[in-house]
Structure formats: structure tokens, C-alpha cells
Amino acid sequence: MANDSQDGAWRPRTRMVHGGTVRSQFGETSEALFLTSGYVYDAPEEAEARFKGEAPGFLYSRFGNPTVSMFEDRMAALDGAEAAWATATGMAAVNAALMCQLKSGDRVVAARALFGSCRYILDEILPRFGVEVVLVDGTDLDQWATALANGAACVLIETPSNPGLEILDMRAIAELAHAAEAQFIVDNVFATPVLQRPLEFGADIVVYSATKHIDGHGRVLGGAVLGTRAFCEGTLKPYLRNTGPSLSPFNAWVLLKGIETLDLRVRAQSAAAATLADFLADLPGIARVLYPGRADHPQFDLAAAQMEASGSLISFDVAGGKDSAFRALKRLRLIAISNNLGDAKSLITHPATTTHQRLGQLERAHLGIGDGMVRLSVGLEDPEDLREDLAQAFA
Numbered sequence: 001m002a003n004d005s006q007d008g009a010w011r012p013r014t015r016m017v018h019g020g021t022v023r024s025q026f027g028e029t030s031e032a033l034f035l036t037s038g039y040v041y042d043a044p045e046e047a048e049a050r051f052k053g054e055a056p057g058f059l060y061s062r063f064g065n066p067t068v069s070m071f072e073d074r075m076a077a078l079d080g081a082e083a084a085w086a087t088a089t090g091m092a093a094v095n096a097a098l099m100c101q102l103k104s105g106d107r108v109v110a111a112r113a114l115f116g117s118c119r120y121i122l123d124e125i126l127p128r129f130g131v132e133v134v135l136v137d138g139t140d141l142d143q144w145a146t147a148l149a150n151g152a153a154c155v156l157i158e159t160p161s162n163p164g165l166e167i168l169d170m171r172a173i174a175e176l177a178h179a180a181e182a183q184f185i186v187d188n189v190f191a192t193p194v195l196q197r198p199l200e201f202g203a204d205i206v207v208y209s210a211t212k213h214i215d216g217h218g219r220v221l222g223g224a225v226l227g228t229r230a231f232c233e234g235t236l237k238p239y240l241r242n243t244g245p246s247l248s249p250f251n252a253w254v255l256l257k258g259i260e261t262l263d264l265r266v267r268a269q270s271a272a273a274a275t276l277a278d279f280l281a282d283l284p285g286i287a288r289v290l291y292p293g294r295a296d297h298p299q300f301d302l303a304a305a306q307m308e309a310s311g312s313l314i315s316f317d318v319a320g321g322k323d324s325a326f327r328a329l330k331r332l333r334l335i336a337i338s339n340n341l342g343d344a345k346s347l348i349t350h351p352a353t354t355t356h357q358r359l360g361q362l363e364r365a366h367l368g369i370g371d372g373m374v375r376l377s378v379g380l381e382d383p384e385d386l387r388e389d390l391a392q393a394f395a
């Protein structure tokens with residue numbers, strides 16, 4: 001196998017096309033798809049050496065496969081991380097990033113505004129194992145300072161958050177987390193490594209749902225955890241190797257193809273979202289638009305400092321609440337109702353009754369997720385067609 005990657009030297013767009021590529025003896029241009037569970041050894045001595053870690057080579061696809069390994073190396077290259085491990089889904093990545101290092105008696109401090117299933121891990125699972133979880137308003141640095149004054153093992157945030165598109169100050173939170181000797185974990189799904197690289201702002205670990213923009217075509221589930229080589233090899237790998245939330249080689253192969261166009265797609269979707277956000281803000285039936293690229297966004301300056309562009313997601317409040325929002329969603333002809341995001345197809349969802357239903361009315365109110373809020377994931381269609389569809393549905 002020949003490795004043609006010079007990841008360090010290439011610019012980001014080149015890394016997205018070539019990063020991590022390893023060719024077999026056939027010299028294929030595309031990444032080869034190794035659909036195999038196991039590997040054969042020339043002799044038992046070879047197997048012994050590989051199991052002892054004294055010889056290179058794959059052992060078993062639960063914890064190592066050439067196609068998955070290309071995906072891991074490409075993901076690490078995009079964010080400038082030393083190493084990455086792939087997982088079956090984004091939730092497996094978030095779960096592994098926490099569980100691989102936490103033990104009973106530890107504390108986790110997290111922003112309250114998180115993806116629904118991340119909240120489930122914090123609210124329901126970790127406390128069962130004696131891990132104390134403290135939730136703070138992520139935009140309030142005083143709350144972070146108070147919560148971290150007693151130390152913590154991990155800090156978890158999402159920026160921009162789902163669905164409120166809150167922008168959190170990664171540099172300031174990293175400083176407080178490190179003073180508390182906590183590992184700072186950033187879920188970078190909404191921004192993608194094209195628009196934001198959390199390691200440059202002090203994050204220790206970055207987690208992805210590759211299901212979203214990285215696949216970008218709504219085909220497969222996947223995830224990744226990125227960090228230092230010491231963390232990935234020493235702490236994360238033993239957990240993943242022995243618990244088995246492995247990414248399938250087929251999904252890794254689909255995701256490798258997705259990454260080749262990630263930069264083009266995310267920039268185009270983000271540019272379309274920026275124009276559509278302004279268009280929506282002028283519609284009379286819409287009470288409020290949340291988009292990090294608009295001057296009326298509460299963290300507009302911070303978004304500009306941390307992100308290269310403002311992303312492909314827009315959240316907005318429909319005047320008249322749930323009934324009006326549902327009526328408008330039913331009138332849409334092009335934009336589909338779906339809770340997925342980051343797809344080439346534009347998708348819209350009503351968070352209060354779907355992704356954030358479990359939290360209950362009170363907690364949703366706390367997060368600013370009203371009954372009239374909808375979240376739009378802008379795809380790759382002609383923005384004029386999207387504008388016309390939104391106009392006829394929401395006007």
C-alpha cells in the first residue's frame with residue numbers, strides 16, 4: 001500500500017480531496033472499499049507481533065480497517081488534529097468522547113443548549129454512573145466560571161447550537177476549562193471544519209456527526225472523535241475497541257466521497273442561507289430570524305471572529321405559534337419536512353415537537369425554543385426556487 005498524502009503541506013481544499021488516501025497495489029484513483037471483517041497473517045508469529053503492537057497491520061475491523069482508516073486520517077487533516085477515530089454515528093462519537101474518560105465521582109459542565117440526544121446522555125445516563133452534571137447558559141461566562149470553580153473532568157459545548165444557533169466563546173471557555181483541568185470537547189457539527197476549527201480556539205477534543213454535512217447527501221450515518229494522539233491512542237481507542245460502535249467500511253467510503261466536495265457545498269449552502277435569512281426576516285408572518293450572519297444576532301461579532309461564514313442553518317419564529325408553523329410547513333412544495341440536516345436537499349423541522357420534544361415546555365422556554373420556531377437546513381437547490389417556496393408558504 002502506498003500513501004500519497006503529505007497532509008501537513010497541503011492547503012485545506014487539497015486535503016479534502018487527497019488527505020489520508022492510501023492506494024493498494026492496483027493503483028486505483030478512488031479510495032478502495034475494503035469490505036472485510038478480518039485479516040490473514042503469514043504466520044502465527046506475525047499475528048502475535050501485531051497483537052503486541054510490535055508490527056504494523058490490521059487485526060479486526062471492529063477497531064481498524066483500511067477504508068475507515070483513510071476516513072479517520074482525512075478527518076484529522078481537516079481540523080489539524082493529531083489523530084481521529086471513526087464511529088458508527090455522531091451520538092456514538094459524543095458518547096465515546098465522554099465515557100472513555102469519565103468515572104464515578106467526576107463532574108461534567110456543559111452548555112444547556114445541546115442536541116437532544118446529547119442532553120439525554122447528560123441528563124439521564126451519566127448521573128446513573130455517579131457523574132455529576134452541571135448545565136450552564138453557555139453565553140454567560142460568569143456561569144462557566146462559577147460552575148468550573150470546583151474543577152471538572154470534561155466540558156461539553158456545541159457552537160452554533162441546535163436549534164437556537166447560539167454562538168459560544170470557545171477561547172474564553174477553553175481558558176476556564178483548562179484552569180479547572182477539564183478536557184474541553186466541542187461538537188462542531190453545525191459549522192463543519194470548513195467554517196470553524198475548534199482546536200485553534202483551545203478545544204482539546206472535537207466531535208462530529210458525519211451524517212450531516214460530511215456525508216452531505218443524506219445517505220449514511222457516521223461520526224468521528226478528534227484529538228491528540230495520546231488521547232486517541234491511550235484513552236479513546238481502548239474504549240471503542242472493546243465496546244464496538246464501529247463505522248462500517250462502506251459508510252467510510254461514502255463519507256470519503258462526501259468530504260471531496262465538503263468545502264464547495266458548505267460555502268454554497270452558507271451563502272444561500274445568508275440571503276434566505278435576510279429574505280425571511282422581511283416576511284410579515286415571521287416574528288424573528290436567528291442567523292449568526294445577521295447583525296441582529298446576539299453574538300454576531302463573536303460568530304464573525306470564530307467562523308469563516310455563518311453556516312447553512314437558519315432558525316425562525318413563525319408568528320401565531322405551532323398552528324401557523326404547521327400550516328406553513330404543509331404548504332411547502334420543495335423544502336421537505338425532516339429532522340436531518342446538512343443534506344444537499346433543503347429540510348425543515350419543528351424542534352418543539354421533534355428533536356427537542358423530550359425536554360418539556362419549561363426547559364424549551366429556557367432555551368428560547370418556542371412553539372412557533374422552525375429550523376431550516378439550506379441545501380444546494382437554486383436559492384431562487386427556495387425563496388419562492390418559502391414565500392408562498394410563509395407569506
Ligand SMILES: *Cc1c(COP(=O)(O)O)cnc(C)c1O
Pocket residue numbers: 089090091092094115118158162187189190208209210211212221222223
Ligand atoms: C445530528 C447531531 C448529532 C448526532 O449525530 P448522529 O449521526 O445523528 O448520531 C450530534 N450533535 C449534533 C449537533 C447533531 O446535529
